Amino acid sequence: xxxxxxxxxxxxxxxxxxxxxxxxxxxxxxxxxxxxxxxxxxxxxxxxxxxxxxxxxxxxxxxxxxxxxxxxxxxxxxxxxxxxxxxxxxxxxxxxxxxxxxxxxxxxxxxxxxxxxxxxxxxxxxxxxxxxxxxxxxxxxxxxxxxxxxxxxxxxxxxxxxxxxxxxxxxxxxxxxxxxxxxxxxxxxxxxxxxxxxxxxxxxxxxxxxxxxxxxxxxxxxxxxxxxxxxxxxxxxxxxxxxxxxxxxxxxxxxxxxxxxxxxxxxxxxxxxxxxxxxxxxxxxxxxxxxxxxxxxxxxxxxxxxxxxxxxxxxxxxxxxxxxxxxxxxxxxxxxxxxxxxxxxxxxxxxxxxxxxxxxxxxxxxxxxxxxxxxxxxxxxxxxxxxxxxxxxxxxxxxxxxxxxxxxxxxxxxxxxxxxxxxxxxxxxxxxxxxxxxx
Amino acid sequence: xxxxxxxxxxxxxxxxxxxxxxxxxxxxxxxxxxxxxxxxxxxxxxxxxxxxxxxxxxxxxxxxxxxxxxxxxxxxxxxxxxxxxxxxxxxxxxxxxxxxxxxxxxxxxxxxxxxxxxxxxxxxxxxxxxxxxxxxxxxxxxxxxxxxxxxxxxxxxxxxxxxxxxxxxxxxxxxxxxxxxxxxxxxxxxxxxxxxxxxxxxxxxxxxxxxxxxxxxxxxxxxxxxxxxxxxxxxxxxxxxxxxxxxxxxxxxxxxxxxxxxxxxxxxxxxxxxxxxxxxxxxxxxxxxxxxxxxxxxxxxxxxxxxxxxxxxxxxxxxxxxxxxxxxxxxxxxxxxxxxxxxxxxxxxxxxxxxxxxxxxxxxxxxxxxxxxxxxxxxxxxxxxxxxxxxxxxxxxxxxxxxxxxxxxxxxxxxxxxxxxxxxxxxxxxxxxxxxxxxxxxxxxxxxxxxxxxxxxxxxxxxxxxxxxxxxxxxxxxx
Numbered sequence: 015x016x017x018x019x020x021x022x023x024x025x026x027x028x029x030x031x032x033x034x035x036x037x038x039x040x041x042x043x044x045x046x047x048x049x050x051x052x053x054x055x056x057x058x059x060x061x062x063x064x065x066x067x068x069x070x071x072x073x074x075x076x077x078x079x080x081x082x083x084x085x086x087x088x089x090x091x092x093x094x095x096x097x098x099x100x101x102x103x104x105x106x107x108x109x110x111x112x113x114x115x116x117x118x119x120x121x122x123x124x125x126x127x128x129x130x131x132x133x134x135x136x137x138x139x140x141x142x143x144x145x146x147x148x149x150x151x152x153x154x155x156x157x158x159x160x161x162x163x164x165x166x167x168x169x170x171x172x173x174x175x176x177x178x179x180x181x182x183x184x185x186x187x188x189x190x191x192x193x194x195x196x197x198x199x200x201x202x203x204x205x206x207x208x209x210x211x212x213x214x215x216x217x218x219x220x221x222x223x224x225x226x227x228x229x230x231x232x233x234x235x236x237x238x239x240x241x242x243x244x245x246x247x248x249x250x251x252x253x254x255x256x257x258x259x260x261x262x263x264x265x266x267x268x269x270x271x272x273x274x275x276x277x278x279x280x281x282x283x284x285x286x287x288x289x290x291x292x293x294x295x296x297x298x299x300x301x302x303x304x305x306x307x308x309x310x311x312x313x314x315x316x317x318x319x320x321x322x323x324x325x326x327x328x329x330x331x332x333x334x335x336x337x338x339x340x341x342x343x344x345x346x347x348x349x350x351x352x353x354x355x356x357x358x359x360x361x362x363x364x365x366x367x368x369x370x371x372x373x374x375x376x377x378x379x380x381x382x383x384x385x386x387x388x389x390x391x392x393x394x395x396x397x398x399x400x401x402x403x404x405x406x407x408x409x410x411x412x413x414x415x416x417x418x419x420x421x422x423x424x425x426x427x428x429x430x431x432x433x434x435x436x437x438x439x440x441x442x443x444x445x446x447x448x449x450x451x452x453x
Numbered sequence: 454x455x456x457x458x459x460x461x462x463x464x465x466x467x468x469x470x471x472x473x474x475x476x477x478x479x480x481x482x483x484x485x486x487x488x489x490x491x492x493x494x495x496x497x498x499x500x501x502x503x504x505x506x507x508x509x510x511x512x513x514x515x516x517x518x519x520x521x522x523x524x525x526x527x528x529x530x531x532x533x534x535x536x537x538x539x540x541x542x543x544x545x546x547x548x549x550x551x552x553x554x555x556x557x558x559x560x561x562x563x564x565x566x567x568x569x570x571x572x573x574x575x576x577x578x579x580x581x582x583x584x585x586x587x588x589x590x591x592x593x594x595x596x597x598x599x600x601x602x603x604x605x606x607x608x609x610x611x612x613x614x615x616x617x618x619x620x621x622x623x624x625x626x627x628x629x630x631x632x633x634x635x636x637x638x639x640x641x642x643x644x645x646x647x648x649x650x651x652x653x654x655x656x657x658x659x660x661x662x663x664x665x666x667x668x669x670x671x672x673x674x675x676x677x678x679x680x681x682x683x684x685x686x687x688x689x690x691x692x693x694x695x696x697x698x699x700x701x702x703x704x705x706x707x708x709x710x711x712x713x714x715x716x717x718x719x720x721x722x723x724x725x726x727x728x729x730x731x732x733x734x735x736x737x738x739x740x741x742x743x744x745x746x747x748x749x750x751x752x753x754x755x756x757x758x759x760x761x762x763x764x765x766x767x768x769x770x771x772x773x774x775x776x777x778x779x780x781x782x783x784x785x786x787x788x789x790x791x792x793x794x795x796x797x798x799x800x801x802x803x804x805x806x807x808x809x810x811x812x813x814x815x816x817x818x819x820x821x822x823x824x825x826x827x828x829x830x831x832x833x834x835x836x837x838x839x840x841x842x843x844x845x846x847x848x849x850x851x852x853x854x855x856x857x858x859x860x861x862x863x864x865x866x867x868x869x870x871x872x873x874x875x876x877x878x879x880x881x882x883x884x885x886x887x888x889x890x891x892x893x894x895x896x897x898x899x900x901x902x903x904x905x906x907x908x909x910x911x912x913x914x915x916x917x918x919x920x921x922x923x924x925x926x927x928x929x930x931x932x
Contacts, residue, residue: 265463268459268463269456269459269460269463270456272456272458272459312492312494313494320494321496323481323485323489324485324489324490324492324495324496324497326478326481326482326485327481327482327485327486327488327489327490328485328486328490328497329482330482330483330485330486331482331483334580335578335579335580338579338580340496340497340500343496343497343500357478357481357482361482362478362479362482362483365475365478365482366475366478369471369474369475369478372471373467373468373471376464376467377464377467380460380463380464380467383456383460384456384457384460390456393456394456397456397460397463404467408467408470408471408474411474412470412473412474412477415474415477415478415481416477417473417474417477
């Protein structure tokens with residue numbers, strides 16, 4: 015008797031996608047479990063706020079589930095780590111905001127809904143990358159107009175006397191134009207550099223010719239637009255964002271030209287700018303002084319930084335536990351210093367998890383860039399968007415740990431701030447779109 | 454064409470920088486607790502201290518003296534009886550602690566409690582406030598209250614010690630401060646010329662003046678001196694250095710025996726006796742105070758400063774009486790100074806047949822959620838003199854109360870003995886009363902009263918007698 019054998023053809027690509035979807039689902043479930051455990055623990059410490067915590071949990075879960083299903087439907091071949099990692103960091107941020115500044119918790123959850131909608135819009139709308147590229151001057155001028163308008167119409171929601179007025183808003187709803195300008199500027203630079211790319215990267219060019227290729231005619235418009243943005247930001251004393259713009263500009267220029275001299279001369283410019291800023295601006299002088307030695311000013315100008323360092327020390331390796339530490343001793347800990355709160359309540363382990371998540375986002379973003387063979391705009395856009403997440407995280411994490419002088423930027427996905435969350439999700443949407451071969 | 458090389462370098466840059474952040478975070482998390490958290494300006498340390506629920510303090514009969522109350526997450530220390538202020542001291546987040554609060558700080562904070570599963574769960578895991586033990590001290594609220602009322606606005610010190618236990622029944626140092634308002638008033642209090650933080654009972658190194666006659670009387674008794682023979686012009690003042698020493702109270706006649714001179718606290722016969730027998734006869738009794746250099750209540754007041762320059766080779770010359778003691782010292786107006794506490798211990802030794810009890814204040818401890826357990830007490834004694842000598846001194850003191858300068862200390866039905874004395878320190882006059890009440894064999898209470906800027910020996914004796922009578926009454930009621 016002959017046995018009848020049959021073979022089932024297994025498509026390796028389908029298998030890989032199925033595995034990736036399982037990992038993505040698993041990570042989202044793990045994130046939900048993390049939130050549930052921490053919010054439950056927090057409700058033991060603060061039983062009066064249980065309803066708020068439940069609302070946070072439910073709305074985050076709805077956003078995660080809706081996001082997953084819509085992405086599954088419209089971008090089935092997307093990167094499988096970006097969305098769950100961003101949702102995890104965002105959920106962690108929500109827990110911290112509920113714990114540190116309950117009055118802002120509900121507002122942030124509303125912004126999460128708006129940001130999720132923006133993420134889905136970015137991924138579902140037809141040809142957003144084409145729009146960004148084709149109308150780059152229009153986008154940039156629009157962004158600059160909004161930024162300039164903060165000089166006349168700007169406000170500061172915290173209403174702290176003397177604080178920079180970087181927001182535009184109506185009633186209680188505020189938006190920070192510089193957040194949108196970050197994405198617009200990256201799209202502009204990527205688009206422009208992608209056009210100049212053949213001239214900048216011609217293999218036959220010698221070094222002197224390559225340097226000459228960076229002539230004012232080629233690089234002039236880009237320097238002009240970038241310079242206007244940075245000057246306005248410095249005018250508005252938004253130094254953190256100005257530094258971020260400069261670094262992203264440097265990275266895009268380096269990647270597009272392949273010239274290490276760009277990096278070296280860029281870093282030299284940073285040092286010169288720091289020296290000039292130290293002499294000219296009190297705020298820069300204070301930041302650099304307390305970076306070198308915060309201890310004499312522990313109760314004065316360096317209070318925030320010293321409290322931040324002591325938060326990490328108090329957290330130790332395993333942390334104090336949620337609701338058990340005193341991260342609220344760090345002023346505005348729910349915003350720029352949220353990383354210090356992680357250090358105090360989840361310890362070094364929590365810090366490592368956050369860093370690992372952000373580094374993974376960066377690795378995935380750069381991987382997406384690397385996959386854009388023959389499509390320089392998409393590659394540069396992925397590099398630039400990734401740089402926005404990676405550099406901004408590095409600036410603020412390094413700042414609160416005294417690796418770098420402090421710059422007032424938010425930690426993407428985690429810090430309180432509607433504009434920041436919204437634009438971080440737009441960046442996520444664009445990266446997901448870039449990661450999807452069908453787009 | 455792709456940007457593979459640049460992207461790889463970029464990625465390497467990110468990894469290096471994020472690695473640097475990890476290193477810094479690890480440094481602060483691992484090294485930080487030993488460095489950053491120990492800084493004086495660490496607000497978290499202050500917060501942790503503020504959250505500690507210090508134990509309550511009770512008096513010997515169980516009356517609540519101090520409690521910790523938590524209001525809106527902030528623990529307040531409440532001192533319930535102003536009469537107890539100088540004994541209990543203070544506790545402040547900003548200014549530390551003093552008095553009993555300092556002496557038993559470890560117990561009150563709960564720092565001595567062993568690490569158990571419960572403490573791990575409550576403190577380390579749930580971060581519930583650390584709780585300290587309640588303590589019961591030997592002070593008697595009613596005795597303390599009676600003394601403070603009798604002292605009124607005067608400056609001085611009063612201490613009562615029980616015999617044979619050594620329990621300190623009362624410890625009054627005036628003027629004092631309100632520990633409930635310490636933080637608000639600290640600048641004024643710390644600058645005040647009245648020195649309210651100075652514990653006069655334990656730190657007040659006063660000139661003993663005529664009060665040293667009790668020690669001299671013990672020395673005389675030990676040397677079988679003649680207490681009956683009469684000294685001519687015994688009531689006349691004597692000049693010690695530039696100070697003229699007088700009887701504490703004018704005696705009825707000019708010629709007095711040593712016994713009568715003691716009763717009226719007249720210095721001349723004692724000066725004559727010391728000159729007659731030599732300073733070596735006094736040395737062993739006065740040496741009692743040197744043999745026990747830390748005759749104090751540990752922790753209540755700053756420990757005596759040890760002068761490392763003052764080696765025995767520099768401060769004494771064996772074989773020469775003058776180097777050890779001179780007549781001025783023997784008459785209480787030289788370099789020898791005594792604290793009220795030391796004199797009270799000496800008087801207690803007279804009640805205890807010549808053996809000084811070791812004084813203490815801690816009676817019992819109650820750790821959180823546990824029962825009271827008695828504190829470990831040191832029942833050993835410090836031998837001062839013989840039983841016979843102490844008996845003779847007691848009789849001399851009884852005589853001074855019966856018919857002498859200490860008569861104001863007398864109370865009906867109580868076996869009270871005492872002695873008053875005047876001393877001069879700079880332009881200040883000090884009045885001393887050293888006394889006892891005997892309630893049984895080797896049982897009773899000793900007392901020392903010092904009034905600053907006063908020559909009213911009757912008042913000092915009256916306050917001393919009141920303190921003794923109140924102590925007996927409270928002890929009787931407790932029994």
